Amino acid sequence: MRVGKISWLVAAALLAVLALGCAAPGTRVDDVQAIPTSAPASPAVVAEPTDPQADAPPNHADNNGWKRRHELSAAEQRTGRKLAARIRPKLEALRAAGDFAPASTQRALLDLGIKADTIEVTAMRPSIGQETPPPGTVYAVRFASLGCVAGDVRPDRVLVEVTGSAAEFGCLEPFSH
Template sequence: MGTRYAGRWVTAAVLGLVALGCAQPGARDGDSSPLLSPSASPHPSIPSAPSTPPRDASPPPGDGAPHEAENNGWKQRHDLTADEQRAGDALAARIRPKLTALRTAGDFAPSSTQQALLGLGLRPDDVQVTAMRPPLDSTTPPPGAVFAVRFAGAGCVIGDVRPDRLLVEVTGAAAEFGCLEPYTH
């Protein structure tokens, strides 16, 4: 009785190993289906499943967390109207020459950037300037300044002045933080 019982286990183990070793060429660990041509069916008598997912199925998660969009909703900015975009573009056109002059002079101090923006007649409450963020491996910020100017209650001209570039962009304000996104890490 022991030999016959042991023989069944050996047979089951061998069949299991054979089944594992019989994967189709090109199949990888974790593949849920063998490689087939688009028109091939794994079994001629069983039709293949439709390639369109059911309407109520949620899409598979991507590289981000399942609630990434929800968690980052606070970063969403107001969409500018055509009039707001024109007003922002006009303000950016006034800002760019002042900050270009600072960059050309090699002056990247946040206080100089603030004075240049206020020199345009902008309200102090609408102007925000900070130093550049230091790299993760340092406590000293690189030369430069980050700025934001709020306009029309819904728009922002944001950017930075640094040795290698001047960036001036027009965008909408965010409901949670206004123009400059707070540093989180």
């Protein structure tokens, strides 16, 4: 009976040592607390995921790799900004006139001396569940073989962005649901 009692005490002592060794910092007797005792207790802080794809499926990057755009060099960026500065006033004039027709946007870009084979223009697409597209035009102008000035002309804005082209589709991403 004495051996059984000793075994039980040894097992209890081992469990106590294990419990103390596995305790969180600041919970053991000799630990120094990081927060002064006069400070009010703060609620636990739960870190939000900082990865932009934190809630995406594991193959999200692979599935969307076709959208990856070319990174523009400093010289390509400058060329794109100069082209964008020429395009914006023409498209702002169309917006001010209430002209959102793709043909008008195409004509405005051609009037700037931009070659027709570098221009893409389409009408806005209807939202899912709607049959009629909103007023507006989506456009892109390819420059320096890998650069794009792209955006749209809508009643509420003119968008002009300088970006790189994508290997799979060029400047304007194809429509998909």
